[in-house]
Amino acid sequence: ARLAYSAEQISVPVCSSLQVPALQLHVSKTAMRASQKDFESALSQVKLLKDPGNEVKLKLYALYKQATEGPCNTPKPGVFDLINKAKWDAWNALGSLPKETARQNYVDLVSGLSSSSDSSSQVKPEADRKQPGYETLVVTSEDSITKIMMNRPAKKNAMTTQMYNEIMLALKAASKDDSAITVLTGNGDYYSSGNDLSNFTDIPPEGIEEKAKSGAILLRDFVDCFIDFPKPLIAVVNGPAVGISVTILGLFDTVYASNRATFHTPFSHLGQSPEGCSSYTFPKIMGPAKAAEMLIFGKKLTAAEACAQGLVTEVFPDSTFQKEVWTRLKAYSKLPPNAMRISKQVIRNREKEKLHAINAEESRVLQERWLSDECTNAVMNFLTRKAKL
Numbered sequence: 269a270r271l272a273y274s275a276e277q278i279s280v281p282v283c284s285s286l287q288v289p290a291l292q293l294h295v296s297k298t299a300m301r302a303s304q305k306d307f308e309s310a311l312s313q314v315k316l317l318k319d320p321g322n323e324v325k326l327k328l329y330a331l332y333k334q335a336t337e338g339p340c341n342t343p344k345p346g347v348f349d350l351i352n353k354a355k356w357d358a359w360n361a362l363g364s365l366p367k368e369t370a371r372q373n374y375v376d377l378v379s380g381l382s383s384s385s386d387s388s389s390q391v392k393p394e395a396d397r398k399q400p401g402y403e404t405l406v407v408t409s410e411d412s413i414t415k416i417m418m419n420r421p422a423k424k425n426a427m428t429t430q431m432y433n434e435i436m437l438a439l440k441a442a443s444k445d446d447s448a449i450t451v452l453t454g455n456g457d458y459y460s461s462g463n464d465l466s467n468f469t470d471i472p473p474e475g476i477e478e479k480a481k482s483g484a485i486l487l488r489d490f491v492d493c494f495i496d497f498p499k500p501l502i503a504v505v506n507g508p509a510v511g512i513s514v515t516i517l518g519l520f521d522t523v524y525a526s527n528r529a530t531f532h533t534p535f536s537h538l539g540q541s542p543e544g545c546s547s548y549t550f551p552k553i554m555g556p557a558k559a560a561e562m563l564i565f566g567k568k569l570t571a572a573e574a575c576a577q578g579l580v581t582e583v584f585p586d587s588t589f590q591k592e593v594w595t596r597l598k599a600y601s602k603l604p605p606n607a608m609r610i611s612k613q614v615i616r617n618r619e620k621e622k623l624h625a626i627n628a629e630e631s632r633v634l635q636e637r638w639l640s641d642e643c644t645n646a647v648m649n650f651l652t653r654k655a656k657l
């Protein structure tokens with residue numbers, strides 16, 4: 269869509285009749301000074317740009333009005349005249365900004381939009397789009413989607429304490445960025461093998477009790493981030509999933525799985541107990557009998573079984589998984605973001621308090637389990653390679 273579109277072509281209703289006045293081309297005499305040529309060229313350039321979104325169009329509108337008419341000089345529209353009020357607010361927010369500055373800002377804004385739309389036509393390699401600062405994840409934002417990819421493929425994306433902390437950071441950043449949806453996925457053949465069992469090995473001088481205490485705090489904080497995440501959260505389960513990577517799926521809004529994925533929570537085998545609010549979400553999703561088979565007896569589900577039981581939204585053949593899922597997600601990411609966020613809140617908010625309480629209780633119980641002989645022996649068996657799932 270170009271900026272010179274008709275009202276019907278704009279997707280966000282609040283600004284649906286927002287005509288960028290730059291297109292009207294009635295430049296006042298005051299604006300006809302030194303940078304008049306640049307300004308006029310920006311006015312023409314703006315018509316050729318890809319739709320920059322309503323927020324930017326409001327900025328362009330405000331700068332144009334300020335550059336050509338000076339400070340806002342019209343009465344404030346009524347509260348129900350949403351479109352004109354948004355335009356008036358944007359213009360009025362510029363206060364007494366001089367016309368020349370507004371004209372320059374308009375030129376700069378259009379020039380920035382032109383260069384970013386030039387570069388967005390080329391697909392940058394993932395390495396260039398990667399957000400810095402993460403060692404166990406690859407985090408990228410593109411097409412209004414923030415993708416958080418667990419990136420320890422040689423260890424089946426087992427979650428170290430560093431990875432828990434980085435996922436929390438990435439979720440907090442994603443909740444504030446301008447993406448519409450957020451995705452968690454895994455690099456390599458596994459989605460994740462769950463808690464990295466070597467988390468049990470670096471015991472501090474204060475002893476195992478302290479380790480269990482700090483582990484329970486970490487777990488609680490980690491799960492809280494999923495409970496509170498405000499935007500649609502999608503799991504793209506590219507392969508087998510184990511332990512905590514399965515239990516938190518009950519806190520996602522959508523779960524897409526490859527037909528190679530399996531879902532396994534071997535808590536009893538490990539002398540442990542359910543977390544990620546699964547003691548509440550799983551019985552709710554699949555009924556208490558099926559939840560017990562998974563959470564107490566460690567029954568491993570195929571992707572098709574997990575879908576039949578409501579844990580997974582849809583299963584795709586592995587050969588077309590990535591293509592089909594990302595095509596779908598790109599389409600969803602174009603839906604109005606505020607509406608999606610509000611719908612999620614309406615669906616989830618009434619359970620939040622309960623989920624936080626359940627998370628606290630599960631973490632408390634697990635803290636005790638980590639100190640049990642059953643747990644210690646199971647972890648030692650894995651680490652000394654006597655046992656595998």
Ligand SMILES: CCCCCCCCCC/C=C/CC(=O)SCCNC(=O)CCNC(=O)[C@H](O)C(C)(C)COP(=O)(O)OP(=O)(O)OC[C@H]1O[C@@H](n2cnc3c(N)ncnc32)[C@H](O)[C@@H]1OP(=O)(O)O
Nearest residue numbers: 423424426461462463464465467479480483487511512657
């Ligand atoms: C006091 C404690 C405080 C802890 C603080 C933590 C806070 C949060 C805790 C939340 C609790 C969560 C509970 C769970 O998630 S339970 C699930 C735990 N996961 C497992 O038990 C899986 C163990 N792994 C396996 O059984 C197998 O590796 C596998 C996943 C079936 C894959 O087998 P496969 O033969 O294909 O591959 P390998 O075994 O050769 O694996 C390749 C290498 O990756 C290492 N690996 C894999 N998974 C883990 C893991 N979960 N923890 C540590 N290491 C893992 C494996 O050892 C190989 O490494 P190597 O090449 O160096 O030998």
